[in-house]
Amino acid sequence: MNFRAFKTVFFKEVLENARDKRTVMSSIVMGALFGPILLVIIINTTINMQQDKAEQALEVPVINQTGANHLMQFLTAQDVDIVDFEGSPEEAIKNKEHDVVLAISDNFSQRFNQGQPAKVKLYHDASAKGTAKVSVNRLRSLLNAYERSIGTQRLQLRGISPNLINVIMIEEHDQATKESRGSMLLAALPYFLIMGLFMGSMYLAIDTTAGEKERKSLEPLFLNPVKRDTILAGKLAATVAFGLLTLVLTIVAFKLTLPWYPFEKLGMRFNMDLQVILIMFLVLAPLALLAGAIQTIIAAFAQSYREAQTYVGFVLIVPMIPSMLLMFMPIKESLWMMAVPVLGQNLVVNELMRGEMVAWDAIAMAVGGTLIVGLALAWIAVKLYNREKMLFAD
Amino acid sequence: MISVENISKSFGKVTAVDNVSLEAPDGKITALLGANGAGKTTSMRMIYALIKPEDGQVIVDGINTHEDPVAARARMGVLPDARGLYKRLTARENIVYFGRLQGMADSKIKDRCEELVDRLGMGSFIDRKTEGFSQGQRVKVAIARALIHDPQNILLDEPTNGLDVMSTRAIRRFLKEQRALGKCILFSSHVMQEVSAVCDEITIIDGGKIVASGSEMQLREKTGSENLEDAFVSLVGGEKLS
Numbered sequence: 001m002n003f004r005a006f007k008t009v010f011f012k013e014v015l016e017n018a019r020d021k022r023t024v025m026s027s028i029v030m031g032a033l034f035g036p037i038l039l040v041i042i043i044n045t046t047i048n049m050q051q052d053k054a055e056q057a058l059e060v061p062v063i064n065q066t067g068a069n070h071l072m073q074f075l076t077a078q079d080v081d082i083v084d085f086e087g088s089p090e091e092a093i094k095n096k097e098h099d100v101v102l103a104i105s106d107n108f109s110q111r112f113n114q115g116q117p118a119k120v121k122l123y124h125d126a127s128a129k130g131t132a133k134v135s136v137n138r139l140r141s142l143l144n145a146y147e148r149s150i151g152t153q154r155l156q157l158r159g160i161s162p163n164l165i166n167v168i169m170i171e172e173h174d175q176a177t178k179e180s181r182g183s184m185l186l187a188a189l190p191y192f193l194i195m196g197l198f199m200g201s202m203y204l205a206i207d208t209t210a211g212e213k214e215r216k217s218l219e220p221l222f223l224n225p226v227k228r229d230t231i232l233a234g235k236l237a238a239t240v241a242f243g244l245l246t247l248v249l250t251i252v253a254f255k256l257t258l259p260w261y262p263f264e265k266l267g268m269r270f271n272m273d274l275q276v277i278l279i280m281f282l283v284l285a286p287l288a289l290l291a292g293a294i295q296t297i298i299a300a301f302a303q304s305y306r307e308a309q310t311y312v313g314f315v316l317i318v319p320m321i322p323s324m325l326l327m328f329m330p331i332k333e334s335l336w337m338m339a340v341p342v343l344g345q346n347l348v349v350n351e352l353m354r355g356e357m358v359a360w361d362a363i364a365m366a367v368g369g370t371l372i373v374g375l376a377l378a379w380i381a382v383k384l385y386n387r388e389k390m391l392f393a394d
Numbered sequence: 395m396i397s398v399e400n401i402s403k404s405f406g407k408v409t410a411v412d413n414v415s416l417e418a419p420d421g422k423i424t425a426l427l428g429a430n431g432a433g434k435t436t437s438m439r440m441i442y443a444l445i446k447p448e449d450g451q452v453i454v455d456g457i458n459t460h461e462d463p464v465a466a467r468a469r470m471g472v473l474p475d476a477r478g479l480y481k482r483l484t485a486r487e488n489i490v491y492f493g494r495l496q497g498m499a500d501s502k503i504k505d506r507c508e509e510l511v512d513r514l515g516m517g518s519f520i521d522r523k524t525e526g527f528s529q530g531q532r533v534k535v536a537i538a539r540a541l542i543h544d545p546q547n548i549l550l551d552e553p554t555n556g557l558d559v560m561s562t563r564a565i566r567r568f569l570k571e572q573r574a575l576g577k578c579i580l581f582s583s584h585v586m587q588e589v590s591a592v593c594d595e596i597t598i599i600d601g602g603k604i605v606a607s608g609s610e611m612q613l614r615e616k617t618g619s620e621n622l623e624d625a626f627v628s629l630v631g632g633e634k635l636s
C-alpha cells in the first residue's frame with residue numbers, strides 16, 4: 001500500500017472536517033457531553049424524588065374511616081396523614097391523583113370483633129413509575145405491622161405463645177456490594193460510551209463517501225494514480241480517528257462529572273481510577289473501527305448526503321440492543337459473550353463499574369472479537385469502491 | 395499519445411458506447427464532438443480508466459489502461475465532467491492534495507503550483523476557500539489540480555462549459571501553449587465554435603458510434619458544408635424533426 005497517499009488522504013479528511021463546525025459540534029458536544037450530563041440529571045432527579053417521598057409524612061386517602069377507628073389511631077400514631085376520601089378510588093389511581101387509596105369494608109369492625117379476618121382494600125397501580133411504589137410499600141408494611149401486633153395480642157389473651165405462628169424466621173443477607181448497587185443506576189453508562197463513539201464517526205463516514213459523491217469530487221479523486229483501496233483506507237482511518245476522539249472525550253466527561261453523582265446519598269462507591277479508564281478505552285477502541293466501517297458501508301449505498309444520514313442514523317440503534325437486554329434481563333456472563341461486539345464491551349464496562357477485576361482473557365476476547373469483525377467490515381468497506389456503480393451519483 | 399481501440403460499454407440494455415476507436419497524437423488537440431447523450435462522457439471515462447470497457451482497449455503512451463490503471467493515470471491529467479472541488483479547502487490546498495496523491499515532492503508541488511497560478515491567472519483567489527467561487531474560477535482550479543504533475547496527456551470533458559468569454563479565452567490560450575509543448579490533448583465537447591477554434595483533429599460521435607473523423611477542412615469537404623455545424627448535422631443524419 002502507498003503509505004504516503006494513505007497519509008495524505010487521512011490528513012486532508014481530518015483537516016477538511018475539522019473546519020466543518022457542524023461535524024465538530026455533533027461529534028464532540030452531542031456525542032461526548034450529552035450522555036454524561038443527561039445521566040447526572042436523571043440519576044439526581046430520581047434519587048431526590050424517592051428520598052423526598054420516603055421522608056415526607058405519608059398521606060393516605062381512606063374510604064369509610066369510621067369503620068376501623070382503632071386502625072386509624074394506629075396509623076395516625078405512625079405519622080400517617082389520614083384524609084377522608086369520597087368518589088371512585090379506581091379513577092383517582094388512574095388519574096394519578098393519589099398513589100394509593102385504602103378502603104375499609106362495611107363489616108370491618110363486626111368481623112374484627114368476632115376475631116375473623118377483616119377486609120381492607122388497597123387500590124394502587126403496580127406498574128406505576130417512580131415514587132408511587134414508595135407510598136404503597138410504606139402503607140403495606142404499616143398494615144402488616146398492625147396485623148402482627150393485634151394477632152400477637154389475641155394469642156397472648158388466650159395464653160398461647162405467639163411464637164407458635166412464627167414458623168420460619170427469615171434473616172436477609174443482601175449480597176449487593178456498594179459498587180453493584182451503583183452499577184444498577186449506571187447501567188446506561190456503557191450505552192452512552194458506545195453511542196458517543198458511533199455519533200463521533202457518523203458525519204465523517206457520510207461526508208467522506210456519500211458527501212463526496214454528491215459534491216462530485218469522487219471522480220476526480222479516483223483519477224489519481226493511487227489504488228481506490230488506499231484512498232478508502234485513508235478515509236476510513238479519518239472516520240475511525242473521530243470516533244476514537246469522541247470516545248476519549250466521553251470517558252473524560254464521565255470522569256469529570258463523577259463528583260455530581262449522588263453516590264454518598266445512596267451509600268455507594270464507583271471508583272474510576274486510571275486503570276479503569278485505560279481498560280475502558282482499550283476495550284471500547286476496537287468498536288470505533290467497527291462503527292466507522294459499518295457506517296462507511298451503509299453510506300456507500302446512498303446517493304446523497306441526506307439519504308446517507310437517514311440510513312446511518314438507524315445504525316445508532318445497534319449499540320442499544322445489548323444495553324437494553326442487560327438492563328432488563330439478568331444474563332449469566334460467559335466468556336464467549338465477550339467476543340460479541342457491543343455485548344462484550346457492555347459486559348466489561350458493567351464489571352468495571354461493579355468494582356470487579358476484569359479477567360485478562362475476557363478483555364482479550366472483547367478486544368479480539370470486535371477487532372476481527374471490525375477488520376472484516378473495513379475490508380468490505382474498502383473493496384466496495386472497486387464497483388463502478390458506487391462512483392456516480394447519477 | 396492515446397489510442398483507443400474498439401471500446402464498448404452498455405448499462406443494462408442500453409448500449410452507451412459501441413465500438414469506438416480514435417487516435418490522439420502528441421502535439422495536437424483532438425476533439426471528441428457529439429450532441430448531449432451521444433456517449434462522450436462514458437467514452438472519456440473509459441479512456442481515463444475510471445470504468446472498464448466491456449470490449450477493446452485503451453493504450454496511453456504504450457500502457458494498457460486496463461492492465462495497469464495506476465501507471466496509466468500517472469501519464470494523464472484529467473478534467474472530468476464532475477469538477478468537484480473541496481469547498482472547505484482553499485484553491486491551493488485543493489491543488490496540493492492532488493499533487494501529493496500524484497506522488498510529487500512538496501517542493502516540486504510548490505513550484506508547479508506557482509507556474510499554474512501564473513498561466514491560468516489565479517493569483518487573486520488561490521488562497522481563498524473555494525466555497526462561492528465563480529464557474530470560471532472553479533474550472534481553473536480544477537484544471538490546475540488535474541495538471542499539477544505536468545502530464546504528457548491532457549483529457550478534458552467539456553472544459554469551457556458555462557464559462558464566460560474571458561475565462562474561455564484564457565483556457566483556449568492555455569491549451570494552445572500546452573500543444574506547443576508537445577502534449578497530447580483530447581477534449582470532448584458539444585460546442586462547435588469551441589472545437590472549431592482550438593482543435594486540429596475532430597472525431598464525431600453519435601448514438602455511441604463514431605460517424606466520422608478528420609480535420610475540420612476534411613469534414614467540411616466530405617459533406618460539402620460551409621461550416622462545421624452544417625457538416626456535423628449532415629454527418630449525424632440530418633435534423634430530426636421533433
